[in-house]
Amino acid sequence: MNITVVGAGAFGTALAICLSKITAVTLWGRNGEHAAAMRQDRENRARLPNCAFPDALEISASLQEACAGDIVLLAVPMQQLKHFIDQNQAVLTQKTLVACCKGMDLESELGPLDVILRVLPDSQTALLTGPSFARDIASGLPTGLTLACADEAMGRILQHRLSTPTLRLYRTQDTVGASLGGALKNVIAIACGAAMGAGLGESARAAVMTRGFAEIQRLAVEKGAQPGTLAGLSGFGDLVLTCTSTQSRNYRLGVSIGEGVDFDPTTTVEGAATAKAAHKMAQKEGLDMPITAAVAGLVENRLDVQEAMQRLLSRSLKEE
Numbered sequence: 284m285n286i287t288v289v290g291a292g293a294f295g296t297a298l299a300i301c302l303s304k305i306t307a308v309t310l311w312g313r314n315g316e317h318a319a320a321m322r323q324d325r326e327n328r329a330r331l332p333n334c335a336f337p338d339a340l341e342i343s344a345s346l347q348e349a350c351a352g353d354i355v356l357l358a359v360p361m362q363q364l365k366h367f368i369d370q371n372q373a374v375l376t377q378k379t380l381v382a383c384c385k386g387m388d389l390e391s392e393l394g395p396l397d398v399i400l401r402v403l404p405d406s407q408t409a410l411l412t413g414p415s416f417a418r419d420i421a422s423g424l425p426t427g428l429t430l431a432c433a434d435e436a437m438g439r440i441l442q443h444r445l446s447t448p449t450l451r452l453y454r455t456q457d458t459v460g461a462s463l464g465g466a467l468k469n470v471i472a473i474a475c476g477a478a479m480g481a482g483l484g485e486s487a488r489a490a491v492m493t494r495g496f497a498e499i500q501r502l503a504v505e506k507g508a509q510p511g512t513l514a515g516l517s518g519f520g521d522l523v524l525t526c527t528s529t530q531s532r533n534y535r536l537g538v539s540i541g542e543g544v545d546f547d548p549t550t551t552v553e554g555a556a557t558a559k560a561a562h563k564m565a566q567k568e569g570l571d572m573p574i575t576a577a578v579a580g581l582v583e584n585r586l587d588v589q590e591a592m593q594r595l596l597s598r599s600l601k602e603e
């Protein structure tokens with residue numbers, strides 16, 4: 284049975300390369316010229332250069348043609364997901380939709396699965412999330428991810444269909460925890476990058492990461508997440524990876540903010556919009572999320588790093 288990967292960015296391409304070693308995969312990209320170039324070059328030079336496509340990987344610019352199978356992996360950026368689902372409802376009905384993006388929709392503050400279900404309420408949905416850089420997955424390096432699916436039986440099927448000898452999926456029914464862990468770790472990665480870029484030191488980064496994790500837990504548990512999920516790959520695991528690696532775009536955006544240098548605005552950085560959405564949500568819920576508030580201020584240019592750190596340090600002392 285064919286698996287479709289929608290979105291020929293770095294992550295969609297990496298998943299398509301990895302999965303096509305064990306099953307039939309079609310990678311769909313919206314741009315016909317880009318699809319033709321990938322077909323000819325047998326690599327995605329624009330988004331994931333130097334990662335060769337296995338011979339079996341099919342490329343298509345026709346969504347109808349690409350979605351012949353039953354499982355569709357959605358690897359478009361979070362802020363594009365609603366528009367994509369809206370535009371392609373007819374093709375996507377009756378499919379099992381596996382969201383592979385991380386974040387909260389800025390307008391609705393919903394995570395990927397709720398964005399899908401608002402448009403296609405009868406869909407089978409799941410979320411693939413956790414610590415992984417596209418290049419590592421495409422290179423066949425060992426990777427552990429979380430497959431979150433509310434329907435246990437479907438979760439088991441997807442876990443088996445999407446695991447490979449190098450990509451090991453762990454299963455959970457806690458879609459809220461997996462979704463919010465993956466979304467909010469990017470916000471904290473921006474904060475950690477900013478601390479490092481501003482020269483505040485590795486001790487400061489460890490404090491921001493740990494107190495950031497406390498904020499993730501606070502919001503996610505309020506929304507119904509299980510604490511165990513947040514301690515797993517989709518939460519703590521991805522937080523560690525993203526807050527400590529210069530491969531992360533969220534971390535690198537933070538470093539640029541801390542250094543006071545420009546950052547390419549076309550780069551996909553999910554944590555920027557998610558910081559704003561999470562800050563709004565925390566205010567509505569009456570939750571204390573000072574690091575998230577600071578990141579929202581940084582990405583909206585309302586604060587600089589020194590002011591943000593001063594605000595955090597001058598808060599009243601409290602129990603951990």
Ligand SMILES: NC(=O)C1=CN([C@@H]2O[C@H](COP(=O)(O)OP(=O)(O)OC[C@H]3O[C@@H](n4cnc5c(N)ncnc54)[C@H](OP(=O)(O)O)[C@@H]3O)[C@@H](O)[C@H]2O)C=CC1
Nearest residue numbers: 290291292293294295313359361363384385415416417551
């Ligand atoms: N890169 C990574 O290491 C990882 C990424 N992720 C997640 O994967 C998601 C995608 O990120 P990533 O692949 O890295 O991003 P990229 O910036 O590499 O690529 C984004 C892709 O999405 C396509 N796209 C944008 N809008 C639409 C749309 N409306 N319809 C169809 N396609 C669209 C773009 O097409 P075009 O080229 O035509 O602009 C582009 O190919 C993010 O949520 C990210 O957090 C998760 C784990 C790892």
Ligand SMILES: O=C(CO)COP(=O)(O)O
Nearest residue numbers: 413414415531532533534
């Ligand atoms: O989600 C990721 C790692 O798990 C990728 O991180 P960036 O989007 O910050 O590059």
